[in-house]
Amino acid sequence: MAVCALLLRWFAPVLYLLLFVIFVAFLVLCAYIKYIHMKYEHIPGPPRRSFFFGHLGVFSEYTKTDRIIYDKLIEWSETYGPVYRLNILHTVVLCVTCPEATKEILMSSKYPKDRNFHKRIFYMFGERFLGNGLVTVVDHDLWYKHRRIMDPAFSSLYLRGLMGTFNERAEILMERLSEEAQNQTEVPMLHMMNCVTMGVIAKVAFGVELDLLNNSSPFPKAIELSLLGMTYLSRDIFFEYKPWNRAFIKEVKEACRLLRTTGAQWINDRKRAMQNGENVPKDILTQIIKSAGEEENMSKEDEEIMLDNFSTFFIAGQDTTAYLLAFCIMELGRHPETLEKLRQEIDEVIGMKRDISYDDLGNLTYLTQVLKETLRLYPSAPGTSRDIPFDMKINGLHIPAGASAMCLSFVSSRMEKFFKDPLKFDPDRFHPDAPKPYYCYYPFALGPRCCLGMNFAQMEAKVVMAKLLQRFDFTLVPGQSFDLRDTGTLRPKSGVICTVRERQTQ
Ligand code: HEM
DSSP states (O other), rough: OOHHHHHHHHHHHHHOOOHHHHHHHHHHHHHHHHHHHHHHHTTTOOOOBTTTTTTTHHHHHHHHHSSOOHHHHHHHHHHHHHHHEETTTTEEEEEEOHHHHHHHHHHHHHOOOOOOHHHHHHTTEEEEOOOTTTTTTOHHHHHHHHHHHHHGGHHHHHHHHHHHHHHHHHHHHHHHHHHHHHHTTTEHHHHHHHHHHHHHHHHHOOOOOOOOOTTTSSSSHHHHHHHHHHHHHHHOGGGOOOOGGGGHHHHHHHHHHHHHHHHHHHHHHHHHHHTTOOOOOOOOHHHHHHTOGGGGGGHHHHHHHHHHHHHHHHHHHHHHHHHHHHHHHHHHHHHHHHHHHHHHHHHHHHHSSSOOOOOHHHHHHHHHHHHHHHHHHOOOOOOEEEEEEEEEEETTTTTTTTTTEEEEEEHTTTTTSSSSSTTTTOOGGOOOOSSSSSSSOOTTOOOSOOTTTTTHHHHHHHHHHHHHHHEEEEEEEOOOOOOEEEEEEEEEEEEEEEEEOOOTTT
């Protein structure tokens, strides 16, 4: 008892001091949050839900439901105008739909990628994820160095050479659809498209054969899990501390590890082939290895960046294109007149030809319109965000330095202000003679950090769609939802279930 009293006498001052320090830190935090609130208060925005968390609760709430947060952001854009403010703890995020500001922010390299967001997904639950890969790297010089090295694998000359692989992979899909048509089974088109685009990226980027249409593989699940983990992590700051999420977090970490160990193995195989003087393709894998520099000077961080880029290209090069294809099939299923017009174009340009050429793609103008309109309503990567490192003006409003800006193609593309009757699927909006949308439609982002794989994705999507429409009739199975599911990227919730029949004209 006496010992306890002695200890208490000794430790009491330390305890009081500690409580005092915590109390002062809390007051400083409150004062700082209040200061940030006041600094940006003149910018309109929805009322804050809480002093500390600001609007964060809305994001975590949407993550738990079937609704997508972007619908709420559209509603707020319509209420609060071309730039409005959201408070997330001590930070301020602006949602920008003003075309001039979108142009200024995205077209210039003065506005770096949003550091807060990218810091959160550098590691995922302690496991390195996209790190300093090309999509997520924030440092301009590091990004510039890697982008320049990657560019040759996306040059139009190199892409032309990929037509063979696009045709070959699409052909495997056609064979599989033929079987499904004969068996009269219902076909989950989203899954089919995922298999095709993953087969393409594995072959074209890494020189690896993955026939997912006929064999099972852990990669689709791993990609889905890692993207889902990224979404939860970035929208709910307490996600990883909630005990009931532990099993999911374990799965996500395993998924990240699978991608990185696969990357390490494929990179080593390629390096060995290079050392043995074998003739290796100048594909994305070769460029990833080149970007890490000379073998003997390679640091641990260089090695990690190779794996960051492996995961980046495996993910970025696959799911967005699969969702574009699935949404396109969904909309064509809902619009028979568009489908008919498109089929006529395919019949005229492609006819009965088995292999589609690069020049054919240029002649498929209506298909280009259909794909553009699909990306307007369903930009699989809904937008991007940038830091605002210095004071600027948006729509006449003073924006103090220190905030970040979200530029969301999903939001502006669905606003009446920019597109009349925005929810109507109308490919004629992108007719070559129609006025070009002015900085309110950018599904591949814009400016220096725009999508490196834009042409790649468009070519691949055209080959798959052209072959599909050349050979098959399809009908959406009735009763399915046309809603979207937000898993970091946007996908059709239903899976786009169709019945398919070989075309009679064949
Ligand atoms: C329909 C398909 C696609 C869409 C809608 C799309 C969209 C986008 C968007 C919006 C960004 C900017 C992301 C951000 O700022 O956070 C981006 C970046 C990027 N995408 Fe895509 N993408 C598609 C397909 C592809 C493909 C097939 C590849 C590779 C084969 C690819 C590789 C990349 C890379 C490397 C970046 C980062 C570019 C940089 O920052 O330098 N994408 N994409």
